Amino acid sequence: MSIAQEIKSRLDIVDVISEYVDLKKSGRNYAGFCPFHANSRTPAFYVSPERQSWHCFGACAEGGDVFSFLMKKEGWDFREALEEMAQRTGVEIPAYKPKSAAQQSAENKLTVLMTAAADYYHKLFLTAPQASYARDYLERREVTAETITAFQLGYALNSWDACRNYFEEQGYTRDDLLAVGLLTFNEEKDSTYDRFRNRLMFPIRNIDRQIVGFGARTLEPDGVPKYLNSPQTALFDKSNILYGLDAAKRNIRDAGQAIIVEGYMDVIRAHQAGYQNVIAQMGTALTETQLNLLKRYTKRFVIALDADAAGVNATMRSLEVARETLDRDFEVRFDARGLVRNEGRLKADIRIATMPEGKDPDDIIRHDATQWPVLIGKAKPVVEYVIDVVTADVDRNDAKAKSDAAKRVIPLIKDIADAVERDHWLQRLAEALQVDVQALRTYAARGIGKRPPAPKRNRERPSSTLSRNVKAPLAVDKLEAHFLREVIAWPNMLAQVDSHLRHTRQPAVGRDDFTATEDQTLFRYLAHYANTVGDSAAMLTTLYAEMDDYLVGRVQGLLALPHTDDAQLEQLPQRLTTSVLSWRLDKIKRQLDEVKQMMGADHDPAHLETCQMLSMMVQSIHQAKHKLSVQGQRTT
Numbered sequence: 179m180s181i182a183q184e185i186k187s188r189l190d191i192v193d194v195i196s197e198y199v200d201l202k203k204s205g206r207n208y209a210g211f212c213p214f215h216a217n218s219r220t221p222a223f224y225v226s227p228e229r230q231s232w233h234c235f236g237a238c239a240e241g242g243d244v245f246s247f248l249m250k251k252e253g254w255d256f257r258e259a260l261e262e263m264a265q266r267t268g269v270e271i272p273a274y275k276p277k278s279a280a281q282q283s284a285e286n287k288l289t290v291l292m293t294a295a296a297d298y299y300h301k302l303f304l305t306a307p308q309a310s311y312a313r314d315y316l317e318r319r320e321v322t323a324e325t326i327t328a329f330q331l332g333y334a335l336n337s338w339d340a341c342r343n344y345f346e347e348q349g350y351t352r353d354d355l356l357a358v359g360l361l362t363f364n365e366e367k368d369s370t371y372d373r374f375r376n377r378l379m380f381p382i383r384n385i386d387r388q389i390v391g392f393g394a395r396t397l398e399p400d401g402v403p404k405y406l407n408s409p410q411t412a413l414f415d416k417s418n419i420l421y422g423l424d425a426a427k428r429n430i431r432d433a434g435q436a437i438i439v440e441g442y443m444d445v446i447r448a449h450q451a452g453y454q455n456v457i458a459q460m461g462t463a464l465t466e467t468q469l470n471l472l473k474r475y476t477k478r479f480v481i482a483l484d485a486d487a488a489g490v491n492a493t494m495r496s497l498e499v500a501r502e503t504l505d506r507d508f509e510v511r512f513d514a515r516g517l518v519r520n521e522g523r524l525k526a527d528i529r530i531a532t533m534p535e536g537k538d539p540d541d542i543i544r545h546d547a548t549q550w551p552v553l554i555g556k557a558k559p560v561v562e563y564v565i566d567v568v569t570a571d572v573d574r575n576d577a578k579a580k581s582d583a584a585k586r587v588i589p590l591i592k593d594i595a596d597a598v599e600r601d602h603w604l605q606r607l608a609e610a611l612q613v614d615v616q617a618l619r620t621y622a623a624r625g626i627g628k629r630p631p632a633p634k635r636n637r638e639r640p641s642s643t644l645s646r647n648v649k650a651p652l653a654v655d656k657l658e659a660h661f662l663r664e665v666i667a668w669p670n671m672l673a674q675v676d677s678h679l680r681h682t683r684q685p686a687v688g689r690d691d692f693t694a695t696e697d698q699t700l701f702r703y704l705a706h707y708a709n710t711v712g713d714s715a716a717m718l719t720t721l722y723a724e725m726d727d728y729l730v731g732r733v734q735g736l737l738a739l740p741h742t743d744d745a746q747l748e749q750l751p752q753r754l755t756t757s758v759l760s761w762r763l764d765k766i767k768r769q770l771d772e773v774k775q776m777m778g779a780d781h782d783p784a785h786l787e788t789c790q791m792l793s794m795m796v797q798s799i800h801q802a803k804h805k806l807s808v809q810g811q812r813t814t
């Protein structure tokens with residue numbers, strides 16, 4: 179329990195507010211004249227002992243918990259309200275100990291170890307007799323000494339314990355070596371062994387140039403796997419690292435373009451040839467975190483991938499991520515961050531360059547470096563590329579295949595904001611499929627395929643059931659807590675949720691969406707950093723460094739809750755948006771209940787207006803939820 183929660187558990191909001199307001203029991207609640215706006219006719223101020231909250235249905239139209247009441251009434255900030263009430267309830271506010279100190283020093287130790295490991299492998303590469311094959315290999319591939327130094331390429335001995343022995347002599351423990359993934363644990367034999375053996379080592383740095391992992395290429399002709407990466411560790415998460423970004427970031431900014439390739443050797447080759455805005459994803463599809471990292475430097479991306487089938491599939495995956503993250507994110511940053519609205523929509527430009535059959539960027543540049551800019555210059559806009567790939571093998575006599583192809587491409591076209599551009603691509607698709615463009619226009623305007631009838635649960639409920647539909651007070655608090663938990667885990671989700679909300683004509687998530695004052699305060703921090711921190715670890719580091727220490731307990735409490743893993747990430751924005759709408763609905767229905775009660779008691783016509791307004795809000799949230807669920811069906 180956080181300090182604020184502890185304090186709340188020891189006092190009753192009705193007692194506290196009664197010291198300021200004359201409250202009378204009214205049904206389940208207490209009512210009185212609002213202390214925040216001039217009024218003497220109708221008691222429009224309500225206190226709910228059940229929810230430990232207050233609300234003014236009059237001019238203020240706001241509410242909150244005991245802390246927000248005291249802050250408003252006494253002019254305190256949250257800290258003061260907390261201290262005041264802590265004293266009154268005998269709750270001790272513990273002094274904040276920078277809890278990450280131990281963790282920090284542990285992480286520092288691991289970073290130092292990784293730096294030492296890179297030096298160790300590099301030195302072996304340069305001097306060890308056993309590394310002669312590795313040296314020959316790079317020489318044959320025309321990798322220069324300067325490049326080997328710049329990328330600190332290394333060699334891992336063909337041994338099961340050379341690395342372990344070396345670092346144990348240096349005073350590192352087996353646990354240290356396991357923690358950074360230099361050793362692998364064999365459960366059956368209860369023993370450890372060197373992870374990298376007889377491999378060419380590529381140290382992987384994060385954006386701050388710290389070595390966080392290794393990529394390792396086998397030097398045996400049939401070695402499996404060909405490339406072996408460090409496992410996921412406290413330092414290394416391949417979904418949020420781009421190989422070469424530390425070296426490329428300035429060039430990316432200067433060139434106004436980032437080129438994303440598949441392999442370590444592609445990056446090294448490009449940099450050696452002077453094309454230094456090239457980076458690699460780490461064997462997976464491009465992740466949102468990676469794109470968020472990149473967009474600090476440019477909004478123009480070229481994804482250069484091999485032409486083989488795997489390459490095409492990988493490209494398709496990358497596309498989906500890029501489209502999701504960038505469009506939504508930029509759009510929202512615009513809106514939420516108050517960037518200049520008149521400047522036109524800030525959009526990323528993502529293009530796809532395909533390599534000639536059977537060649538990778540490494541081959542191409544080595545063979546003729548001048549070909550590289552030519553190929554990159556021929557990169558196609560994403561939509562064009564998708565149309566070409568999707569329609570390439572479609573039999574123009576097969577109606578079903580043509581329809582399937584249209585279904586794959588049209589959602590992408592529908593995402594384009596500009597109507598002229600949209601129509602351009604529809605025509606292009608029509609030509610590729612040899613169908614009438616009008617058919618595609620109708621298709622796009624109507625949505626894809628048969629629209630299923632609205633499910634029953636989404637139809638408007640008769641309003642008489644609204645008043646009986648009061649859930650346990652905890653339900654809403656839980657939704658709010660889970661929401662905060664997910665934003666801590668996936669900071670960039672917030673922008674996507676806001677985008678969904680805007681598309682359904684609902685306000686973005688704001689601090690008022692949260693019931694507890696401490697959650698409102700926490701949310702302010704989260705919203706402030708959500709677009710600038712890359713991932714959960716960065717978010718937590720920032721929070722612990724920046725936020726007021728009394729929030730630490732709340733954050734730690736939230737961290738105990740489960741969060742979505744990356745496998746389910748795709749549905750998360752939609753799920754969170756639905757959650758926000760649900761709790762808003764729940765709160766408004768509850769307020770509606772309260773106003774109806776008041777109306778029964780005093781028959782004040784002012785309540786009728788409030789009632790109507792709240793009913794309209796209920797309607798509009800129902801509509802938004804419906805729209806969202808239709809969208810969800812369309813995208814799945």
Ligand SMILES: [Zn+2]
Nearest residue numbers: 212215234238
């Ligand atoms: Zn008021």
